[in-house]
Amino acid sequence: MVSFMQQHSALNFIAMEDTRWKKFKLCGDYNVDLRSLYLAWSTPAGLEKWFLRKADFYTVPQRLRANDEQIAKEDTYTWYWHGHHNDIFEKGRILEANGQDLLKFSFTGGSIVTVSFSTRNGLTIIDLEQTDIPQENDPAKNLLVQCQIGWTFYLANLKSVMEGGKDLRNKRVELNSCFK
Template structure:
């Protein structure tokens, strides 16, 4: 009988195949302008020297961010910092109290796969639901939306303010 593996609530991985060049996929993560096309309503970045980055300027490790989402009141903001990417990653950031996120592109069986790993997630009961389950569900949706946008499909986000997500 196979032993059941215990679920590790401190980390998860989301993978999605995207049939586009790696550079193009990475570009959608590395500027305010591109992040707002598929992920965020507002993605402001400030350099470590305190200068606000331009909308098309490439973000850098050491930058801090302020993010807002469609479907949520403007009072719901996430603040964090971009970290130095680890081996194989093109982006790494502190995701508020929900841990750290690393993003990379891998090739498997000739397929380009966008891989996101969220780790160092607190493991108390509330964090399991809000961060492990909630973030994994959210990243799955937003990465699917990125695939739709980058491959010429529709933006799947709810942009109607009267339809709040909370």
Template sequence: MSTKNDWSRFVVRINIRAPRSRIYEAWATSSGMEWWFLRTCEYTDAGGRLLEPDIFAVKGTSYKFLWHGYPDETFEFGEIMEANGRDLFRFRFGKAGTCTVRILLAGDEQIVELEQGEIPLDELSKMQYHVGCKTGWTFYLTNLKSLLEGGIDLRNKDINLQDMLNA
């Protein structure tokens, strides 16, 4: 058995009892992303126009992400690399690599699978982007499930509470 870790990528998966269309909307619209993941999500089309909150981002859309629990100086810019309108959403996640979200069917449940790849292999990136992002995605996918199945938002939205798992 090999114990060698592939620091260039990871996959996290969670089952969610919700319509596939609702899960996809949670990723592809700024209102969806702000519902479970971000404080602010700005999707901008190729012409530089801000998309309305319920308009789906498509390939070539750029974004700006800001999180609860962090000041405005903590943000991420990137681009949507693939978006099929149903079950695949892929974006460049700044220096942290790429994120590919797949919505798969298993029985009567949807499986949300997030793969973060192309993670740089220097020591700082291993900790920040492999360990840190994997921890973050684990929480946020849990929050997506919580909201879709039960309506409870688990995020810390108080900027005064620092170093929290849920921010």
């Protein structure tokens, strides 16, 4: 005979959603001041230094932001990647940008990326969390895995560029087939 508690526990278990494949969090420590790292994420020129080939941000009235101008909440963006032609791009919206230590933006597949900055033990810490990742049955299209791999590389490249000046990105379109 199954007790009421066993039945009730089973019902709660069924009702709980498995979120392991819908979000992830990464963090990195940087021997760089917080302001410089925030600007590396919040200006077109900053993002192009370590992350993107081209970062276009548009204000609400659709004015293209200058390379050294900080992004703001409700800006939209079009991002272009090194190693790819202009037909490969990402479009999204800035959901939050407080000018100091927090950025939040829409990303691929309708997911949300939150980047927060803090200091600890003389280092700047970046916490990156991607949430609302759609589930995919095809492992080759699994956004959680692909984005986690991508962000891990780009956080390492940010460290390399900001601390040592070495950019690790593939910038050659003709080599893109090596990575498929």
